[in-house]
Amino acid sequence: MNMEARVGAVVEGGQRALNSAAAAAHGSIVDAGARKFLQQQHNNSQQQHSQLGIIQQLFAGGVAGAFSKTCTAPLARLTILFQAVYSPSLLALYEFHKRTNVTLYFADGNTLLHLLPLYAVQGMHSDVTALSKASIWREASRVMNEEGFRAFWKGNLVTIAHRLPYSAVSFYAYERYKSLLQSVLGVENHRGNGTTDLAVHFIGGGMAGITAASATYPLDLVRTRLAAQRNTIYYRGILHAFHTICREEGLLGLYKGLGATLLGVGPSIAISFSVYESLRSFWQSKRPNDSTVMVSLACGSLSGIASSTATFPLDLVRRRMQLEGAGGRARVYTTGLIGAFSHIIKTEGLRGMYRGILPEYYKVVPGVGIVFMTYETLKMLLLCIPSSK
8 A cells, every 4th residue: 555655646747847847848948939030020020121122111201101190280380389379378377368358567578568578489379369278289280271271281282292202211220220229239140139229229220310300401391380370371382482592591500400300300210110129029928919000900009008198399380480580570589498498497397298189189199109100001002112232
């Protein structure tokens, strides 16, 4: 009996050892399989980029950006109009003036009614009363009633003219910077460290954003001024805007707000690319059979939310600095980037730094998702076309 017990214990212990060894082997196989999958996805991505020519990569990036901007143009214009409105503090004083008919003087001797037109430079608004009760849907209704449905795409031609080269340079530069960084760090043929991969995507995205923004900034400034026009048309088109700005503000006027742009675009694109790449890799490792198009759309949308939340205050300051001097009006932000931040916080509070964030989210969620989805789709389609070398 004791012998049977000992034999049974040995057999049971041996079975547990075998089960533990099998479980460990299975875990190793699963881990190895996951690593192999991620390695295969990375190698496939690298192979796709190497097979695509320069013209094809530029084409895919440019068309993706232009298509996305056209789809979200109405919300983009609403965002610009919201970023450009008067400060709430001045509007409250204006409402007080209307009720009491009291003339309000500031410490420098200027009256309220004298200062209001100076602040109108941001959005070229003429109806102060309408702006005092602004909301997203009220502003959309106003645009429809006063300017017509096509006005939502006002300035979209220059947007496309800007977005085609911007998006093309951005995606192409990102792939080049990423390859360079991977080569320098010695991780071009494998995905070793998640932190290293994240750093590569973040730095590569930031450098790509700065490169693209610097190359196409004058078109961005002209697009902003055309989109901010309301009833009074000061710029009659792209060429007229370029000519007028150069004549009235000099050649450097085309680069007004570039500092704020680079400070915002660098982190924005860095966050966008790094979050997108990380989410896509994680998603594909968990659900490899999901549609590439849907994965790109979802991950791109989430990356857009992350980047916009982090960099929106810089975007707002950039827009307002770009609109200074428009229509020959007086300047408000005369002390540079830091002074502009201080002025907005002093007159509008911290909430003023996120004026227009809601329509920005409405625009970004589909916009960035469409960019990545279209880019990935065009890459797959272009890979099916034999390239002549």
